[in-house]
Amino acid sequence: xxxxxxxxxxxxxxxxxxxxxxxxxxxxxxxxxxxxxxxxxxxxxxxxxxxxxxxxxxxxxxxxxxxxxxxxxxxxxxxxxxxxxxxxxxxxxxxxxxxxxxxxxxxxxxxxxxxxxxxxxxxxxxxxxxxxxxxxxxxxxxxxxxxxxxxxxxxxxxxxxxxxxxxxxxxxxxxxxxxxxxxxxxxxxxxxxxx
Amino acid sequence: xxxxxxxxxxxxxxxxxxxxxxxxxxxxxxxxxxxxxxxxxxxxxxxxxxxxxxxxxxxxxxxxxxxxxxxxxxxxxxxxxxxxxxxxxxxxxxxxxxxxxxxxxxxxxxxxxxxxxxxxxxxxxxxxxxxxxxxxxxxxxxxxxxxxxxxxxxxxxxxxxxxxxxxxxxxxxxxxxxxxxxxxxxxxxxxxxxx
DNA sequence: TAACTTTGTTAGTGAACGCTTACTTCAACT
DNA sequence: AGTTGAAGTAAGCGTTCACTAACAAAGTTA
Numbered sequence: 001x002x003x004x005x006x007x008x009x010x011x012x013x014x015x016x017x018x019x020x021x022x023x024x025x026x027x028x029x030x031x032x033x034x035x036x037x038x039x040x041x042x043x044x045x046x047x048x049x050x051x052x053x054x055x056x057x058x059x060x061x062x063x064x065x066x067x068x069x070x071x072x073x074x075x076x077x078x079x080x081x082x083x084x085x086x087x088x089x090x091x092x093x094x095x096x097x098x099x100x101x102x103x104x105x106x107x108x109x110x111x112x113x114x115x116x117x118x119x120x121x122x123x124x125x126x127x128x129x130x131x132x133x134x135x136x137x138x139x140x141x142x143x144x145x146x147x148x149x150x151x152x153x154x155x156x157x158x159x160x161x162x163x164x165x166x167x168x169x170x171x172x173x174x175x176x177x178x179x180x181x182x183x184x185x186x187x188x189x190x191x192x193x194x195x
Numbered sequence: 196x197x198x199x200x201x202x203x204x205x206x207x208x209x210x211x212x213x214x215x216x217x218x219x220x221x222x223x224x225x226x227x228x229x230x231x232x233x234x235x236x237x238x239x240x241x242x243x244x245x246x247x248x249x250x251x252x253x254x255x256x257x258x259x260x261x262x263x264x265x266x267x268x269x270x271x272x273x274x275x276x277x278x279x280x281x282x283x284x285x286x287x288x289x290x291x292x293x294x295x296x297x298x299x300x301x302x303x304x305x306x307x308x309x310x311x312x313x314x315x316x317x318x319x320x321x322x323x324x325x326x327x328x329x330x331x332x333x334x335x336x337x338x339x340x341x342x343x344x345x346x347x348x349x350x351x352x353x354x355x356x357x358x359x360x361x362x363x364x365x366x367x368x369x370x371x372x373x374x375x376x377x378x379x380x381x382x383x384x385x386x387x388x389x390x
Numbered sequence: 391t392a393a394c395t396t397t398g399t400t401a402g403t404g405a406a407c408g409c410t411t412a413c414t415t416c417a418a419c420t
Numbered sequence: 421a422g423t424t425g426a427a428g429t430a431a432g433c434g435t436t437c438a439c440t441a442a443c444a445a446a447g448t449t450a
């Protein structure tokens with residue numbers, strides 16, 4: 001994975017991610033972030049030109065990691081259902097390890113009116129969508145999946161269901177078993193989908 | 196529908212809803228809201244004791260309307276699939292008429308760390324969940340729906356899929372056909388579900 | 391060694407925030 | 421007619437926000 005960021009920038013982005021996870025995006029202020037890092041506020045501006053740039057960097061950083069992870073999984077040539085399961089297992093495990101990123105993703109309501117940030121969140125959603133959609137298409141072509149629903153509708157269902165599992169996990173204060181619940185829902189969905 | 200609110204309060208809440216829809220929740224400030232209503236900032240405090248109370252009222256107001264609508268639909272005794280279709284058609288049509296409320300619902304990321312507001316959003320989700328879940332249970336008892344998935348998992352799938360349709364509509368700038376897309380996805384889901 | 395670059399500091403800036411105080415207006419009731 | 425209470429106002433409070441200017445230390449380079 002190419003690295004566009006300096007060590008200090010990564011430190012700052014990770015502190016920001018942690019803070020968002022623990023106290024919400026409203027509590028991500030330059031003052032708080034500087035205190036977390038035991039730096040002055042001005043020091044942060046040596047590494048990012050604005051607060052917005054920190055958020056932008058944070059999302060870019062995660063997308064880089066995500067693309068890497070996804071492309072490895074997609075390159076294997078298995079049963080579409082197995083690839084789908086791997087895709088979500090990998091994603092959900094990343095969320096468990098780094099719950100902060102979920103808080104950022106689910107803050108899209110706030111980003112709605114900030115074009116740059118919205119674009120980043122949309123990019124992440126599209127990344128998942130394109131890969132799921134191509135797997136569903138493959139499954140339908142091979143006659144494995146039912147065709148009473150188009151691939152786009154099925155993709156919407158799969159993504160929506162998984163998002164809902166993540167949202168419930170988030171609302172439970174990360175106490176529910178995300179990977180178990182997610183796997184359970186996905187397996188059921190695939191059973192219904194497979195002819 | 197009982198009415199806990201004065202006319203002025205409703206005016207204020209509707210102006211707030213409109214502003215959130217048009218410019219995002221970040222742009223909902225007392226100053227802006229007062230300007231929208233052509234009132235002084237202090238005047239708002241004659242009707243609500245805090246800005247938080249305005250948001251709280253707004254959600255309470257919508258939940259009242261929602262409960263009313265849902266209970267009418269649930270009291271009829273039809274095929275569970277027909278009730279489910281009515282439930283969502285009614286909900287989606289409300290969203291189209293009042294798109295602002297969607298912006299508020301999808302701001303739950305912000306409410307995450309405000310207990311009162313989070314409780315309201317959770318109340319709305321539970322309201323849908325309980326009713327969908329009972330319909331799915333009814334359908335399974337009557338042998339209409341497949342039982343390879345528990346009612347909770349199926350409810351998660353239905354709610355998640357519909358939420359995803361709404362999110363896509365939101366991200367499209369409300370240009371896609373919400374009711375058509377939603378109906379399409381729900382019909383497909385029910386077909387897969389019905390034995 | 392002298393100049394330059396990087397990374398940090400202190401001490402602010404103006405603007406925006408939610409909210410309050412003190413005062414006014416005016417319709418309704420006694 | 422006088423009193424009261426609801427609903428409005430202007431002005432400004434204290435606080436927080438993102439961000440900046442001026443300067444300092446320390447390492448690197450010429």
